Amino acid sequence: MPLNVDNIWILDIFGIEVWITETIVNSWIIMAILIALAIFIRIKMRKFKEIPTGFQNLVEAGVEMFHNFAQNTLGEKLLYISPWFFSIFVFIFSSSLFSIFGLRAPTADFATTGAFALATFILMIVLGTRHKKGEYIKSYFEPHFIFFPLNLIGELAKPVSLSFRLFGNMLSGTIILTLYYSLTPIFVQIGIPAFFHAFFDVFFGAIQTYIFVIISQMYVKTAAD
Amino acid sequence: MQNMILYLAQNSQEGRVFGLDQQTLISMLIQLLNGVILAVALGFILYKPLKEFMQKRTDRIQGKIDNAEATMAKAKELIAEYNEKLSQIDITSQEVIEEARLKAADESRVIIETAKQEAQEIRARTLESIEDDKRRLKEEARLYIIELAFLIAQKYVAQSIDDETQERLFEEALSELEEAQWQN
Known part of the structure; x- marks a missing residue:
């Protein structure tokens, strides 16, 4: 498993060089699989019954669990943005799971992590301005206007810390596994890595996904409430 | 096409782990767009329809529970109402029986009174009839005695007076008798 993010294509769009990296292509693959799965579930939904069983139970439990999680963190007022966090949650966790393969x-x-953290930052500003009106802007100048630079840095630190936390954690798993595959003889590369993958990709991935989403939701709620 | 794909993978620049430059910013924007597309797709295809489905089912079940509770409350009201009616019916039936008993007692008293009255009337009529009979028999006896006395007197007188004297005496006796009857 290489550590570098390879460039698959390099495009020239209006004179600007655009790298289509492995990350972007992998994201498209994961997105395609997730959207296909969503369409499959949507088709299956036509046969969903009043009393859920089997697959329906699994799907409903997943969505219900996330809805309750979002409701507890965001509150009723901001629950309308829960589909965004649902997608982020599913995408980040799927990214970890697909690295097994x-x-x-x-x-x-x-x-990727910077993009999602940027989205959180944009949501903080938009929803803060929408729900708190002038109060949100005013909060940057409190307790005195000279604190504006500090407040601004404080707010900017949020998406930066958010993005680097997830990036660092996920990259650490990739580095450890890459080192393991590079430095160990071939006979210990069968079976044993499954435990590392289970730990770094499934367990760590789930925890980091949960942390990223809950902190994002808290930031947005704090800004808008 | 000049703005399209320039190189394939073999011509691409060497990859990297991390960098803070224009390409990272462009990749971030692409990933942000990917995130938005995924959110819209998953939101519209899966999350919202499933939430609506579950919400509708919750509402339906809640509606059924509310309906059942309302029906139960109504049933309890009806039971209370019927119990009230039953107790009212018991009271009414007792009243009707009591009223009937009193009415029957009144009617029996009236019937007995009427019967007594009728008996007294019958008795009075009977006594009157007896008195009439007695009077009639007395009259008949008197007339019979008169006639008998007359016959006896006739037989007695026949032996001593002639027919002319006898006729005169009879007329006198008769006129006296009629005079006496008229005076009575």
């Missing part, structure tokens, strides 16, 4: 996790690239 050798697909480099898109979250092990700062471009």
Whole structure:
């Protein structure tokens, strides 16, 4: 498993060089699989019954669990943005899971974690301004206007810390596994890595996904409430 | 096409682990767009419809529970109402029986009174009839005695007076008798 994020294509769009990296392509693959799965569930939904059983139970439990989680963190007022966090949650966790199959996790690239943290920052500003009106802008100048730079840095630190936390954690798993595969003889590369993958990709991935989403929700709620 | 794909993978620049430059920013924007597309797709295809489905089912079940509770409350009201009616019916039936008993007692008293009255009337009528019979028999006896006395007197007188005297005496006796009857 290479550590580098490879460039698959390089495009020239209006004179600007655009790298289509492995992260972006892997994201598209994961997105395609997730959307296909969503369409499959949507088709299956036509046969969903009043009393859920089997597959329906699994799907409903997953969505219900996330809805309750979002409701507890965001509150009723901001629950309308829960689909965004649902998608982020599913995507980040799927990224970790797909790395089991050798697909480099898109979250092990700062471009992905930075993008999601940027989205959180944009949501903080938009929802803060929408729900608190002038109070949100005013909060940057409290307790005195000279604190504006400090407040601004404080607010900017949020998405930066958010993005680097997830990036660092996911990259660490990738680095450890890469080192393991590079430095160990071939006979210990069968069976044993499954435990590392289970720990770094499934367990660590789930925890980091949960942390990223809950902190994002807290930031947005704090800004908007 | 010049703005399209320039190189394939073999011509691409060497990859990297981390960098803070224009390409990272462009990749971030692409990933942000990917995130938005995924959120819209998952939101519209899966999350919202499933939430609506579950919400509708919750509402339906809640509606059924509310309906059942309302029906139960109504049933309890009806039971209370019927119990009230039953107790009212018991009271009414007792009243009707009591009223009937009193009415029957009144009617029996009236019937007995009427019977007594009728008996007294019958008795009075009977006594009157007896008195009439007695009077009639007395009259008949008197007339019979008169006639008998007359016959006896006739037989007695026949031996001593002639027919002319006898006729005169009879007329006198008769006129006296009629005079006496008229005076009575």
